[in-house]
Amino acid sequence: EGIRWLRGKGLQLGAQHLRKATLLHGGLTPLRVLLMEMEPPLDVMGLEILVDHRCAVVTNGNTSGGGWVQRCKPALKALLARGAVLGSHSLQSRLLKRVEEDGMSLWVERVLESLRRCRPEVPDLVLSRIADFARKGG
DSSP, X not given: OHHHHHHHTTOOOOHHHHHHIIIIIOOHHHHHHHHHSSSSXXXXXXXXXXXXXTXXXXXXXXXXXXXXXXXXXXXXXXXXTTTOBOOXXXXXXXXXXXXXXXXXHHHHHHHHHHHHHHOTTSOHHHHHHHHHXXXXXX
């Protein structure tokens, strides 16, 4: 409700708001409003979520990395599945790497589903090869 109200009052939302919603709140409700209910919807393709390696640690004050990743995991996956990236400054915890891999798998599935809907004439063998190529990282 708050985001919709602010938007109605003229607040211009952007990538920095997606980052804050992901890292501070960690829930999917604010992201749903920002990603799906906005006109025009915010595009996250190529968005660096962790612009500064300290940003996630500062949000929770937890330097171990696991606590904030666990709390933000659904929101991180939602952005990664839409083409966002953690960024070159991202922390290298095993959990964060696993979240990034899961997000990449979700993104590949979204791309393939879009191809199936938009180009039904593309043979399944071609889609399978595209999926294999994308999952191997090129």
